Amino acid sequence: MIDPIIDFDALWQAAIALPSHLSPYTVHGPDHWRRVERNALILASQSGANVSVVRLFALFHDSCRENDDYDPDHGKRGAALAIAWRRKYFDLPDELFELLHYACNWHTDRHHHEDPTIATCWDADRLDLGRVGITPHPKYLNTGLAKEIALHGSISPWLHLVVHRF
Numbered sequence: 001m002i003d004p005i006i007d008f009d010a011l012w013q014a015a016i017a018l019p020s021h022l023s024p025y026t027v028h029g030p031d032h033w034r035r036v037e038r039n040a041l042i043l044a045s046q047s048g049a050n051v052s053v054v055r056l057f058a059l060f061h062d063s064c065r066e067n068d069d070y071d072p073d074h075g076k077r078g079a080a081l082a083i084a085w086r087r088k089y090f091d092l093p094d095e096l097f098e099l100l101h102y103a104c105n106w107h108t109d110r111h112h113h114e115d116p117t118i119a120t121c122w123d124a125d126r127l128d129l130g131r132v133g134i135t136p137h138p139k140y141l142n143t144g145l146a147k148e149i150a151l152h153g154s155i156s157p158w159l160h161l162v163v164h165r166f
């Protein structure tokens with residue numbers, strides 16, 4: 001399937017302008033989203049994940065968090081925002097949109113999935129747990145590369161795999 005053309009700059013501007021980002025809660029904010037996007041692109045170079053979906057996941061999955069602590073419904077709200085913004089800021093074929101929606105909806109409740117795109121989304125998010133002092137354990141990861149990175153303790157040796165230029 002050919003990747004759709006998406007204006008990610010416009011999407012990011014809209015997401016960063018969401019009212020919640022006026023708050024000081026930034027552990028799950030845009031800096032984290034960017035690292036998740038970078039991680040996802042690194043993993044996608046080997047996992048076969050759909051690049052548009054993993055980049056959209058990075059933007060949406062924590063976009064509707066109301067705090068940095070207990071917010072069990074933030075994934076569902078992020079998935080709902082993706083529905084609301086579909087065909088306004090971006091579009092995806094139904095098959096790909098369903099992957100995006102599922103990945104956002106379940107990203108905190110579930111760890112494993114056999115679909116390489118969903119698996120890459122979730123691994124990319126968990127590989128950024130170092131920002132809150134947690135080293136991700138390989139048993140909670142899906143892709144071989146994410147497990148290798150977690151065991152190494154740093155993603156630095158793999159940064160050259162990011163082919164996208166922000």
Ligand SMILES: [Fe+2]
Nearest residue numbers: 028061062125
């Ligand atoms: Fe996240």
